[in-house]
Amino acid sequence: MTAERLVVIGGDATGMSAASQARRVKGPEELSIVAFERGHFTSYSACGIPYWVSGDVAERDDLIARSPEEHRARAIDLRMRTEVTEIDVAGQRVRALDRESGETYWTGFDKLVIATGARPVRPALPGMDAAGVHGVQTLDDGQALLDTLDRAPGRRAVVVGAGYIGVEMAEALLKHGFQVTVLNRGEQPMATLDPDMGRLVHDAMDGLGITTVNRAEVTKILTGADGRVTAVATNDATHPADVVVLGIGVEPETTLARAAGLPVGPHGGLLTDLSMRVVGHDNIWAGGDCVEVLDLVAGRTRHIALGTHANKHGQIIGANVGGGYGTFPGVVGTAVSKVCDLEIARTGLREKDARAVGLRFVTATIESTGRAGYYPGAQPMTVKMLAEYRTGRLLGVQIVGRDGAAKRVDIAAVALTAGMTVEQMTALDLGYAPPFSPVWDPVLVAARKAVTAVRRAGTA
Amino acid sequence: MTAERLVVIGGDATGMSAASQARRVKGPEELSIVAFERGHFTSYSACGIPYWVSGDVAERDDLIARSPEEHRARAIDLRMRTEVTEIDVAGQRVRALDRESGETYWTGFDKLVIATGARPVRPALPGMDAAGVHGVQTLDDGQALLDTLDRAPGRRAVVVGAGYIGVEMAEALLKHGFQVTVLNRGEQPMATLDPDMGRLVHDAMDGLGITTVNRAEVTKILTGADGRVTAVATNDATHPADVVVLGIGVEPETTLARAAGLPVGPHGGLLTDLSMRVVGHDNIWAGGDCVEVLDLVAGRTRHIALGTHANKHGQIIGANVGGGYGTFPGVVGTAVSKVCDLEIARTGLREKDARAVGLRFVTATIESTGRAGYYPGAQPMTVKMLAEYRTGRLLGVQIVGRDGAAKRVDIAAVALTAGMTVEQMTALDLGYAPPFSPVWDPVLVAARKAVTAVRRAGTA
Numbered sequence: 001m002t003a004e005r006l007v008v009i010g011g012d013a014t015g016m017s018a019a020s021q022a023r024r025v026k027g028p029e030e031l032s033i034v035a036f037e038r039g040h041f042t043s044y045s046a047c048g049i050p051y052w053v054s055g056d057v058a059e060r061d062d063l064i065a066r067s068p069e070e071h072r073a074r075a076i077d078l079r080m081r082t083e084v085t086e087i088d089v090a091g092q093r094v095r096a097l098d099r100e101s102g103e104t105y106w107t108g109f110d111k112l113v114i115a116t117g118a119r120p121v122r123p124a125l126p127g128m129d130a131a132g133v134h135g136v137q138t139l140d141d142g143q144a145l146l147d148t149l150d151r152a153p154g155r156r157a158v159v160v161g162a163g164y165i166g167v168e169m170a171e172a173l174l175k176h177g178f179q180v181t182v183l184n185r186g187e188q189p190m191a192t193l194d195p196d197m198g199r200l201v202h203d204a205m206d207g208l209g210i211t212t213v214n215r216a217e218v219t220k221i222l223t224g225a226d227g228r229v230t231a232v233a234t235n236d237a238t239h240p241a242d243v244v245v246l247g248i249g250v251e252p253e254t255t256l257a258r259a260a261g262l263p264v265g266p267h268g269g270l271l272t273d274l275s276m277r278v279v280g281h282d283n284i285w286a287g288g289d290c291v292e293v294l295d296l297v298a299g300r301t302r303h304i305a306l307g308t309h310a311n312k313h314g315q316i317i318g319a320n321v322g323g324g325y326g327t328f329p330g331v332v333g334t335a336v337s338k339v340c341d342l343e344i345a346r347t348g349l350r351e352k353d354a355r356a357v358g359l360r361f362v363t364a365t366i367e368s369t370g371r372a373g374y375y376p377g378a379q380p381m382t383v384k385m386l387a388e389y390r391t392g393r394l395l396g397v398q399i400v401g402r403d404g405a406a407k408r409v410d411i412a413a414v415a416l417t418a419g420m421t422v423e424q425m426t427a428l429d430l431g432y433a434p435p436f437s438p439v440w441d442p443v444l445v446a447a448r449k450a451v452t453a454v455r456r457a458g459t460a
Numbered sequence: 461m462t463a464e465r466l467v468v469i470g471g472d473a474t475g476m477s478a479a480s481q482a483r484r485v486k487g488p489e490e491l492s493i494v495a496f497e498r499g500h501f502t503s504y505s506a507c508g509i510p511y512w513v514s515g516d517v518a519e520r521d522d523l524i525a526r527s528p529e530e531h532r533a534r535a536i537d538l539r540m541r542t543e544v545t546e547i548d549v550a551g552q553r554v555r556a557l558d559r560e561s562g563e564t565y566w567t568g569f570d571k572l573v574i575a576t577g578a579r580p581v582r583p584a585l586p587g588m589d590a591a592g593v594h595g596v597q598t599l600d601d602g603q604a605l606l607d608t609l610d611r612a613p614g615r616r617a618v619v620v621g622a623g624y625i626g627v628e629m630a631e632a633l634l635k636h637g638f639q640v641t642v643l644n645r646g647e648q649p650m651a652t653l654d655p656d657m658g659r660l661v662h663d664a665m666d667g668l669g670i671t672t673v674n675r676a677e678v679t680k681i682l683t684g685a686d687g688r689v690t691a692v693a694t695n696d697a698t699h700p701a702d703v704v705v706l707g708i709g710v711e712p713e714t715t716l717a718r719a720a721g722l723p724v725g726p727h728g729g730l731l732t733d734l735s736m737r738v739v740g741h742d743n744i745w746a747g748g749d750c751v752e753v754l755d756l757v758a759g760r761t762r763h764i765a766l767g768t769h770a771n772k773h774g775q776i777i778g779a780n781v782g783g784g785y786g787t788f789p790g791v792v793g794t795a796v797s798k799v800c801d802l803e804i805a806r807t808g809l810r811e812k813d814a815r816a817v818g819l820r821f822v823t824a825t826i827e828s829t830g831r832a833g834y835y836p837g838a839q840p841m842t843v844k845m846l847a848e849y850r851t852g853r854l855l856g857v858q859i860v861g862r863d864g865a866a867k868r869v870d871i872a873a874v875a876l877t878a879g880m881t882v883e884q885m886t887a888l889d890l891g892y893a894p895p896f897s898p899v900w901d902p903v904l905v906a907a908r909k910a911v912t913a914v915r916r917a918g919t920a
Contacts, residue, residue: 429768
């Protein structure tokens with residue numbers, strides 16, 4: 001019997017999880033695995049880059065879960081610095097370019113996994129390629145930024161974008177002694193929150209000494225005679241900068257897949273079925289940052305670049321490719337982040353998400369603490385909850401607070417998955433002891449207020 | 461119209477929550493409220509007493525959520541130091557004893573709330589009433605213990621019992637500079653966990669300098685010529701002690717209710733329906749530490765003395781008494797605790813609980829960390845999961861770890877409430893970022909291992 005051949009495009013979380021899982025299920029005599037990675041690294045935590053840049057994580061290699069050598073030791077034919085430049089779907093082959101030698105060649109496949117990830121959004125503005133302007137998508141990006149920080153002529157940093165990456169990078173730059181300005185296109189930072197909750201993040205960032213400029217549209221990167229960045233110009237101001245970090249967000253890297261005619265959704269990501277098979281293609285799977293996922297609350301697909309989804313996808317693809325079984329039902333949109341000691345969390349729908357899919361809702365916002373009020377270290381926490389009009393079904397939760405705030409969102413993530421109503425949530429048997437929670441957990445307090453709001457709206 | 465009269469027996473969490481909630485719904489012209497409390501305090505956090513004794517909480521009054529005066533200001537006729545000594549169900553009246561004046565009198569009711577709480581188990585052993593032997597159930601108990609600690613002739617403390625109160629008090633005594641020995645009747649401390657998880661607590665307590673003696677049956681409290689405790693004798697040893705703290709547990713205080721012929725369950729607690737009405741009695745409600753609650757996983761009632769349930773009961777009773785609507789569906793048995801920086805959590809069934817109700821199950825135990833392994837401060841965490849044989853339904857979770865370990869049990873608490881299988885849990889969209897979780901949350905890692913265990917057991 002000739003072994004089937006699995007080809008994997010992309011050597012990070014999804015690709016190598018899929019390869020490893022497939023290898024666990026099938027030995028080399030049954031399945032040969034060839035994996036292509038165009039960069040220098042495999043299986044690393046891109047989410048950890050801000051913490052490496054900040055110095056919290058000492059070494060770049062700490063972020064690498066598994067090296068190329070470790071993958072090869074498991075009988076995976078991993079080809080580094082080799083970029084797939086074409087997928088021939090009908091011919092069941094991919095064309096690869098060895099970036100070291102410049103050589104190109106075709107490799108046939110029986111099964112294909114596309115795990116090409118995401119690429120940072122880089123607006124086409126003058127000066128974007130100037131020295132001192134950095135993205136933070138890859139380990140190479142992180143190293144380049146660290147080199148710049150060491151050599152920066154001054155200590156003024158501008159971060160473009162106030163989403164997760166932006167606020168995490170603001171913290172990292174603060175730790176390097178920079179004076180940090182965050183330029184935010186939106187009304188408030190953290191556009192993944194409603195503006196009223198984003199406002200709390202803004203205030204906290206102020207308190208940390210980070211300047212946030214809202215409604216700032218970057219128009220140009222200004223450079224000096226040496227070609228290095230000197231400032232960032234917006235619609236109405238100029239912000240001096242010795243270093244600029246781009247944290248605008250990412251979009252699915254699907255150039256290859258589009259060229260091959262594979263189906264792409266409204267957010268630019270590949271479309272898959274529940275088994276992570278590309279729609280219409282029995283022998284092609286895709287996962288991670290290059291696909292769209294079903295938002296179980298909105299009933300639509302979304303694009304979410306997040307390591308935890310990428311790893312789950314890899315696991316499921318690996319099982320299915322290996323002849324096992326696994327499905328990815330979708331997401332509820334949970335995300336957690338922090339700036340210094342401020343914790344930020346969200347799951348489910350924001351107000352505008354709910355409106356966009358035709359849901360009518362009520363909101364309830366409460367303030368509480370993460371521990372019993374009398375327990376030392378109790379810190380304020382704000383919880384906002386959205387519930388559907390009439391049915392009272394939970395639609396979303398946002399939390400801004402400190403110690404113990406962020407992971408409380410998991411309570412809501414599970415409740416959303418289970419389709420609970422806010423009234424059902426008021427009865428949840430959550431862990432209580434004074435060092436961990438007030439006697440009414442903040443999530444329960446929010447649920448109680450949401451119940452009242454649903455009831456009032458129903459009789460209005 | 462004459463106002464209806466509501467009588468409340470017991471002025472702590474359930475009783476005063478019920479009174480306050482009822483008052484919110486109905487004004488004094490519709491409902492008069494008389495509440496009897498035999499002690500000196502109302503609405504205080506008994507769960508906070510160990511942290512007051514330890515010195516973490518500075519003042520006794522910090523534990524008091526609402527004073528008698530505050531309750532009276534809301535038109536609640538609160539009678540302190542007044543003990544109800546008899547309930548005349550047929551006559552719809554209670555007899556009260558004013559402990560200050562010695563006067564007794566009858567008060568009629570249209571509706572009655574029984575919130576008599578729990579009393580500490582005090583084994584009838586020689587020397588139990590000696591000076592220096594303390595329970596920690598009430599604020600008065602806490603004050604008496606603090607006075608003893610100040611005056612103790614030496615610095616040797618013995619804690620009898622290794623449950624929540626026992627381990628919390630061990631920490632408190634350690635903070636007062638005592639050399640602490642915990643005498644535990646069971647195989648391992650924290651009998652609310654399986655012994656394999658209790659073992660982890662034992663080891664951690666060792667590391668903190670707390671001596672735990674397992675399988676120790678206390679036989680006698682030894683006293684000196686002055687009547688003060690000098691040692692605790694067990695079946696096979698004598699442990700010198702300058703102070704002894706009893707943390708053996710509590711039992712429902714239902715003496716009054718039993719005498720009145722009200723129905724009591726197998727664990728000694730009052731039996732109620734879902735609206736917290738005492739079974740068979742349309743105008744009598746009961747809640748908090750004096751009732752049994754339905755364990756939604758086991759399908760049986762249990763007795764759980766916990767402030768969070770007591771407060772929920774009070775809220776629901778108050779709504780129902782006031783003509784509103786609320787139900788308490790039951791519990792899944794969630795509890796969290798800590799000893800110094802060790803966090804301990806459990807929800808659902810232990811192995812022996814599952815066996816006791818005829819469930820066959822598999823277990824999975826994993827070790828992980830509360831943050832990404834590379835993130836500073838990542839600490840080990842052990843998660844044990846029980847899942848039903850064949851169906852894979854989640855039955856219980858136990859967690860022992862450090863930073864961020866305990867409240868992760870809430871994920872399982874919600875999943876248990878929703879009746880999720882461990883396979884469904886593997887797809888949960890939990891909050892991920894390196895400071896908060898590894899890319900696979902420890903609960904997901906445990907769920908994945910449990911899925912494998914269920915599958916293997918099914919094919920065995």
